[in-house]
Amino acid sequence: MPSPLLSPRNPSLAVNRRSVLAGLGAVLAAIALGGCSTARGAGSQGASPQDGSQAYSSSTFAFDTYCTFKVYGDEKAPAKLAAACSRYDALFDLYKDDSDIARINAAGGAPTTVDSATVDIVKQALTFCSASDGLFDITIGAVSTLWNFDDGTRPTDEEIAAALPHVGWRTVSVDEGANTVTLADPEAKLDLGAIAKGYIADRLYNLLQNETDAQAAVISLGGNIIYFGEKPGGGTWNTGIRNPNDPGGSKTVGTAHVHGGSVVTSGLYERTFTQDGVTYWHILDPRTGMPVQTDVVSDTIVCASSTQADALSTTLFVAGSEHGVQIADGYDDTAAYFIKQDGSTAESSRWQDMTNFETA
Ligand code: ADP
Ligand code: MG
Secondary structure (H helix, E strand, O other): OOOOOOOOOOOOOOOOOOOOOOOOOOOOOEEEOOOOOOOOOOOOEEEOOOOOOOEEEEEEEEOOEEEEEEEEOOOOHHHHHHHHHHHHHHHHOOOOOOOHHHHHHOOOOOOEEOOHHHHHHHHHHHHHHHHOOOOOOHHHHHHHOOOEOOOOEOOOHHHHHHHHHHOOHHHEEEEOOOOEEEEOOOOOOOOOOOOHHHHHHHHHHHHHHHHOOOOEEEEEEOOEEEEEOOOOOOOOEEEEEEOOOOOOOOOEEEEEEEOOEEEEEEEOOOOEEEEOOEEEEOOEOOOOOOEOOOOEEEEEEEEOOHHHHHHHHHHHHHHOHHHHHHHHHOOOOOEEEEEEOOOOEEEOOOHHHHHOOEEO
16 A cells, blocks of 8 residues: 555545546636636626726636636637637547547557647647656656546556556657657557646637737636736736635635736645545656655746746646755746645745735
């Protein structure tokens, strides 16, 4: 039997279906304050900010999580964003047999021709695998697919031991000219759950820029937030960082104020289950295949790129707060904030400057 893992103060939140992108949390870890619609489905609603530009909001359920869009100045934009979400969901969902990722995983070591977006996300993900020395590893799929944090399935130690040799990002190669991705190890499996929402948020940002008349927008993919343009009426975009002691509620530990860019949080409380008194969570240690033993309950990354923010939110979680601060400080214009198991917090050197963080 494994040693009992550290228990977060609020274990086991029920989530009703298997993660689409394995890791797109059902509990939002960061909240765009005053920036999200609660409307569901394709409906949209208008609101008038101080400068008179119209806001159109809608939300959709994709990647097993709530995606909300609030767009100023273009009524048609939210529907375009929702359509793009569906398209990326269909490409990156490792549990859908005809997705690019499922086809790569089933290719038995042969090159798989994929969409250029898949080539791009895998290529970008590999830079974070390399930079983190494998703390972040998109071939975590060999073990992550053994776990099911929704129905509470814990693989046996033997199953984990058998899968672990197939975790290793160096097995992945990308041919941009041919638009192929290859797993040299036929038993390896890609899982983009730690980076997909961030990557998609960046693509949605580009869509707003190139294909809409949007003046400003807030996009939240399960709490993975990106801000587009200047906030209508002036001031900063404000993001509440969820209090891990109140995971289902709306309490925050404080508010980050930014003029743009992305705010992404990874939290222990997002996908967990408890079995025989042991709590298991969805961020895994690629060295053990087990939920990572860490001093961190949640970490929040602020930087321009949502891809980077998402990859780093997972990386720094695995690294722990001390090493995590060093990693964050190694990136330009990037800041990180940690809430620790013991209730204390830690922050990287640019955190306060970049967020003017206001404790609740
Ligand atoms: P969330 O998307 O729930 O906010 P993360 O961005 O931290 O959380 O992503 C967690 C997901 O990433 C897991 O569900 C799994 O799919 C995948 N994953 C887990 N551990 C790792 C790891 N060490 N490296 C890369 N991906 C991971
Ligand atoms: Mg992540």
